[in-house]
Amino acid sequence: xxxxxxxxxxxILALATVVATAAASDLSLAAAxxxxxxxxxxxxxxxxxxxxxxxxxxxQFYLERDDEPAWFTPAGLVPEAAILTDRLxxxxxxxLCPEVYLLPEIEELQKYxxxxxxxxxxxxxxxxxxxxxxLSEAFLTYAAHLIHGRVDPAAVHGDWQANxxxxxxxxxxxxxxxxxxxxxxxxxLVPPHPGYRDLRRxxxxxxxxxxxxxxxxxxxxxxLRPGDFDPRVPALRLRLVQSGDLGEEAxxxxxxxxxxxxxxxxxxxxxxxPADGVLGPSTLEELNRxxxxxxxxxxxxxxxxxxxxxxxxxxxxQVNIADLTLSAVDNGHTVLxxxxxxxxxxxxxxxxxxxxxxxxxxxxxxxxxxxxRVDKLPRLRTDPDxxxxxxxxxxxxxxxxxxxxxxxxxxxxxxxxxxxxxLRQAPGPWxxxxxxxxxxxxxxxVYLHDTPDRHLFAAEVRTFSSGCIRVERPLDLAxxxxxxxxxxxxxxxxxxxxxxxxxxxxxxxxxxxxxxxFTAWADEEGRVNFRRDLYWRDLALEEALAPVTAPRMExxxxxxxxxxxTPQPPSVFQVQR
Numbered sequence: 001x002x003x004x005x006x007x008x009x010x011x012i013l014a015l016a017t018v019v020a021t022a023a024a025s026d027l028s029l030a031a032a033x034x035x036x037x038x039x040x041x042x043x044x045x046x047x048x049x050x051x052x053x054x055x056x057x058x059x060q061f062y063l064e065r066d067d068e069p070a071w072f073t074p075a076g077l078v079p080e081a082a083i084l085t086d087r088l089x090x091x092x093x094x095x096l097c098p099e100v101y102l103l104p105e106i107e108e109l110q111k112y113x114x115x116x117x118x119x120x121x122x123x124x125x126x127x128x129x130x131x132x133x134x135l136s137e138a139f140l141t142y143a144a145h146l147i148h149g150r151v152d153p154a155a156v157h158g159d160w161q162a163n164x165x166x167x168x169x170x171x172x173x174x175x176x177x178x179x180x181x182x183x184x185x186x187x188x189l190v191p192p193h194p195g196y197r198d199l200r201r202x203x204x205x206x207x208x209x210x211x212x213x214x215x216x217x218x219x220x221x222x223x224l225r226p227g228d229f230d231p232r233v234p235a236l237r238l239r240l241v242q243s244g245d246l247g248e249e250a251x252x253x254x255x256x257x258x259x260x261x262x263x264x265x266x267x268x269x270x271x272x273x274p275a276d277g278v279l280g281p282s283t284l285e286e287l288n289r290x291x292x293x294x295x296x297x298x299x300x301x302x303x304x305x306x307x308x309x310x311x312x313x314x315x316x317x318q319v320n321i322a323d324l325t326l327s328a329v330d331n332g333h334t335v336l337x338x339x340x341x342x343x344x345x346x347x348x349x350x351x352x353x354x355x356x357x358x359x360x361x362x363x364x365x366x367x368x369x370x371x372x373r374v375d376k377l378p379r380l381r382t383d384p385d386x387x388x389x390x391x392x393x394x395x396x397x398x399x400x401x402x403x404x405x406x407x408x409x410x411x412x413x414x415x416x417x418x419x420x421x422x423l424r425q426a427p428g429p430w431x432x433x434x435x436x437x438x439x440x441x442x443x444x445x446v447y448l449h450d451t452p453d454r455h456l457f458a459a460e461v462r463t464f465s466s467g468c469i470r471v472e473r474p475l476d477l478a479x480x481x482x483x484x485x486x487x488x489x490x491x492x493x494x495x496x497x498x499x500x501x502x503x504x505x506x507x508x509x510x511x512x513x514x515x516x517x518f519t520a521w522a523d524e525e526g527r528v529n530f531r532r533d534l535y536w537r538d539l540a541l542e543e544a545l546a547p548v549t550a551p552r553m554e555x556x557x558x559x560x561x562x563x564x565x566t567p568q569p570p571s572v573f574q575v576q577r
Contacts, residue, residue: 198522
């Protein structure tokens with residue numbers, strides 16, 4: 001009798017499997033899907049207003065197809081399901097987490113469907129319906145994350161105004177399935193910017209370094225200069241080889257030679273440090289940052305790329321707050337770059353895109369209310385001649401800006417909140433806006449401008465403003481912006497800057513301007529750069545990107561073990577559909 005036990009056990013398992021799935025098989029797949037949708041979206045339901053949100057798009061997608069299955073034909077799963085699953089498996093290449101897209105359960109249910117078909121078992125239609133729903137949800141969520149990011153920028157940065165792309169996600173999924181264009185559609189959703197592709201390659205490189213154990217921490221020691229001997233030099237060479245700054249094999253010599261110093265200067269440039277080839281505390285700190293920290297930094301900045309519009313323009317200005325640099329880009333090439341001064345920690349420069357429309361040469365400076373209350377009014381109370389000494393006048397607060405007489409004003413009695421006018425400083429070398437300002441209307445009242453405080457550009461960390469952006473070479477920037485208006489040659493620009501009265505010049509073709517915040521990016525040669533997180537924005541975004549892997553629906557029940565050979569149950573147990 002014992003020799004028949006394995007056969008009897010296999011028959012019992014097969015019978016149990018058939019009986020367990022018989023009730024579920026009584027339903028059609030479409031009926032099972034309707035039940036799943038009713039549980040997910042209790043009746044009556046209507047399509048939400050924003051089709052760019054995955055939840056609304058999922059509802060819309062099945063509503064428009066009368067709750068019919070999308071991923072199954074009579075022959076089984078459509079090939080697009082495998083294409084999507086493969087792409088979700090590689091979501092980490094984009095700095096995203098595959099588990100967010102319910103991949104483990106999708107793969108489990110796909111295995112169930114394949115095994116049931118291979119073994120010719122009756123299928124549990126509830127499981128197939130769940131798989132259909134999960135595949136749709138995964139596509140819509142993944143597509144939304146590629147199109148406009150996984151995190152709403154406003155949720156982590158209150159002053160971050162991104163022009164998020166809006167797409168009909170449900171229509172996109174319907175097209176991908178109907179036209180069998182899944183791979184092409186998914187390729188097209190990836191941000192097209194060269195900067196995004198370069199960061200993605202850098203992410204793969206740094207993950208390879210991590211998989212090999214990362215890099216060793218260099219010990220502290222005396223400041224190391226070219227020509228010195230130090231036992232740390234071989235370890236320094238190896239560290240520079242690992243990050244791609246030194247192309248040759250790391251030797252064992254303890255002489256800090258010229259080749260190694262040149263490689264360290266390259267590392268310093270990539271990390272925003274003075275490129276002097278000297279290994280001091282700041283450079284050592286950057287060298288010793290763990291590779292895992294750099295990986296997280298790359299992932300965070302890939303997300304920032306997904307917040308940007310699909311194109312920045314054929315020509316545009318870009319200010320990278322974290323790099324403290326302004327660049328003018330024309331047809332993919334940087335034609336001008338210069339240091340800038342940005343907002344301090346308490347008055348941070350916001351992130352947004354706008355259109356630079358005009359310049360004002362020899363501008364007035366209108367004292368902001370806060371500065372008037374905190375700084376200027378106390379001085380006026382102690383020095384009645386302060387206005388004249390510093391070229392100020394008082395004008396009305398309306399658009400006419402008419403001059404107000406100073407006679408009769410008792411500054412000791414003036415209260416900032418009830419003062420009827422505005423302090424205005426005349427153009428000149430004393431004016432904090434310098435000789436020109438560059439206007440791109442925006443809700444933050446932020447603009448670019450010159451400054452008389454030229455010494456600030458020598459600082460390594462230039463966070464000295466109240467939010468506006470001071471540029472180091474305003475004449476060069478004006479020449480680039482006005483290059484199509486040829487009457488504005490260098491001599492005429494200088495004359496306008498030195499004038500006693502303001503003059504507005506409108507651009508024939510406004511320039512898009514993007515005020516951004518990237519702590520990691522690749523330059524035009526493809527070299528990855530890292531910068532300090534001046535405003536502590538990386539940490540908030542990193543926390544928001546932490547994977548939330550719990551699915552919104554209840555998990556599927558565990559699958560029974562399937563026998564290796566196809567069972568042949570008696571026909572009495574066959575269930576008719």
